[in-house]
Amino acid sequence: MENKNYGFGTKAIHAGNKKDKTYQALTMPIYQTSTFYFNDCEEGGRKFAGEEEGYIYTRLGNPTTSVLEQKVAALEGAEDCVAVASGIGAVSSIFWTMCKAGDHVIADGTLYGCTFAYLNHGLTRYGVEVSFIDTSNLDEIKKALKPNTAAVYLETPANPNLKIANITAVSELVHNYKKEIMVVCDNTFATPYLQNPLKLGADAVIHSGTKYLNGHGDVIAGFVLGKKDFINQVRLFGLKDMTGAVMGPFEAFLILRGLKTFELRMDRHCDNAMKIANYLEQHPMVDKVFYPGLKSFEGYEIAQKQMRKFGGIVAFEVKGGRAEGIKLLNSLKLCTIAVSLGDAETLIEHPASMTHSPYSSEELKEQGISESLVRISVGLENVEDIIADLEYGFSCLK
Incomplete structure (x- = not known):
């Protein structure tokens, strides 16, 4: 897609699309395959070494899923995107990437129930301290920040009572304290059409793609978005090594269909x-x-x-x-x-x-x-x- 100034609806239809030069299919095909062949052993070696781009195994990437990732990244205004198998797959993949034992996380107390359970009962089992606060109150954030804080996590609007946090103010406060702290915003309720947290100062965004991005109640999916280097870490560590929460190509196809409207x-x-x-x-x-x-x-x-x-x-x-x-x-x-x-x-x-x-x-x-x-x-x-x-x-x- 050459023109980056196209409107949102145009991007939702055209961004990331690849022309099918073999059969000239208008709609992105479903590449329903687990693995991809190499023309010779040397090509396989180069791809595994990261010296040559290309597909190896669908857990690491798939053409149908790649088009979807590029499209969602364009809508959210992100450098890169990784698609995963569920919203909680997005939550767990990003936290495994950001945190290690001994780190501290600040999270809003008002969250989707399973996200709250993951942070409150799951992540804490592995040596990560989690402080639940009200991120709409900047004074509470100031008091909660620590030298070992790795991430500040919030939903806005929050599930289920639509609580609003000021993304710009939160991001400025956190980054002024320590620029390396990741500010992560779950943008599921707002969607990229209504709000773009990355443009407001956040470092990463997650979505449950199950919801508005798909829009038809027939897919479970998630997305993590941010800068290219960080998303590459999520893809190759948080997703590949830690959760294995890989989106299938058929699910990617269904979301691509949903995004047209x-x-x-x-x-x-x-x-x-x-x-x-x-x-x-x-x-x-x-x-x-x-x-x-x-x-x-x-x-x-x-x-x-x-x-x-x-x-x-x-x-x-x-x-x-x-x-x-x-x-x-x-x-x-x-x-x-x-x-x-x-x-x-x-x-x-x-x-x-x-x-x-x-x-x-x-x-x-x-x-x-x-x-x-x-x-x-x-x-x-x-x-x-x-x-x-x-x-x-x-x-x-x-």
């Missing part, structure tokens, strides 16, 4: 979510709405500066507590009770008992994740139908 899908997700957030904010059976596009939301001003739109996730607290929230979910007809997000279908879940069940009740309370909190991944249906379904659900609580 990425910009269109995100606009619809965001527009629908904004309307639903406004509806919920006025509803008498809702205590509080969490959505970065609402002026009443605590992180609204920062979100205005670092996001283009405000995403497709809305969270809200139902009056009456946990029982009423669960009753609401069980009463819905159109919205589907399911975890994950970013699908064409509207998905709704109860974080305290589902995605964030790795948190103890005390930890949930500390992070502002109440028992009455409901998270909705707003889909691509006609928004009037989604609102009508929610209204029906609320009517069942009366």
